[in-house]
Amino acid sequence: MMQTGLDQLAELRRTGTPRGITSVCSAHPVVLRAALRLGRETGATVLIEATCNQVNHQGGYTGMQPADFAALVGVIAEEEGCPAKQIVLGGDHLGPNPWRDQSADAAMAEAEKMVEAYVAAGFRKIHLDASMGCAGEPVALGDEAAAKRAVRLAAIAERTAAEQGGEMPRYIIGTEVPPPGGADHALDEITPTAPEAARMTIAVHRQHFADAGLSEVMARVIGIVVQPGVEFGNHNVIAYDRSKVQALTRVLDDEPRFVFEAHSTDYQGTGPLSELVEDGFSILKVGPELTFVLREALYALDLIASDLVPDYGDRSLMKAMEEIMLAAPGNWNRHYTGDAATQAALRHYSLSDRIRYCWASEAAETAVARLSEHLEGRTVPLPLMWQHLPAAAPYADKPLDVQALLIWRVSESLRSYHAACRV
Structure with missing residues (x-):
């Protein structure tokens, strides 16, 4: 079976044969083993991601640094007979979030160390997310500040990858609209990202990459995180309603090099997930469901x-x-x-x-x-x-x-x- 890679997703959508990739967001060994075993059986890309709180240079809540997580995946992959060429490691929400109670300078210094550790450990799908405010700042930053900090982190990733050799990173921009791990209350409706907001995120990042002399890096930004109107809380699940995102999906027609990355797709089921992929939400992130x-x-x-x-x-x-x-x-x-x-x-x-x-x-x-x-x-x-x-x-x-x-x-x-x- 032909393996779909990250770089193919946008082209496959453009040519009318949309395909997706499942992003497995878990550090549990049984979940990792299931993902890698299924990858061996299907021949599909196995995209496994760790979050900034879960795994970082200080250990995160799992106690693992990026190299430890990569080693764990490697050991299980070898035991399961899943070829290394099928595996992509990703870092999710890489930015100052774990240290947002500190000053922006201090938090970003830690974020830089974290990104360096991720890329040095072989992670090549990097979600740049510096959207959260630090001490003395608003809870959420605007596009300008978030993009400027994201570009700063991308420069660290680029330098580290060049020193390591091999594939250069692929990037995801934009911030997750759903709260990490799901909402705390019963949900009635989730508003999808406004098309103009998605266009602004892309435009501002493109400008800041250019200003930093990193336009060639922007060419390796493959996707943007948006809210497709799906979510789960403690008690219930909001299913995908494609009728509400028609204007949002047209953004991809104007920006044909991108796909959307959808977070919190847990508990949707095959039907809604299939519609998400058809509509350009080509990277489907799942964690708590597993x-x-x-x-x-x-x-x-x-x-x-x-x-x-x-x-x-x-x-x-x-x-x-x-x-x-x-x-x-x-x-x-x-x-x-x-x-x-x-x-x-x-x-x-x-x-x-x-x-x-x-x-x-x-x-x-x-x-x-x-x-x-x-x-x-x-x-x-x-x-x-x-x-x-x-x-x-x-x-x-x-x-x-x-x-x-x-x-x-x-x-x-x-x-x-x-x-x-x-x-």
């Missing part, structure tokens, strides 16, 4: 073990995760409102899936390992599998391979993206 379905499968196995294994206990994994989240509320308590019962449900079942921040903790890994030890190789009767995870019926009535089931569940979500991207 760890949500992973958690879904783990909790189903937790219930199966509770019913099947006498010495396992009653929902041991869920109880362990509840303790972990209550002991470290910083990742969820600002986002989950309501009474105690509502917050308890959101901790485990919110579509924003802020429980994903906890899986790398030692206590969570111990609880998952204990679950696996109790079920690995054990035969799960079909009626019990139907009760707790019906779609996993093929894994019933034979020795259970826990990791294979988890990878299968994540892959089912990824396959909807691959189908939409036509790979």
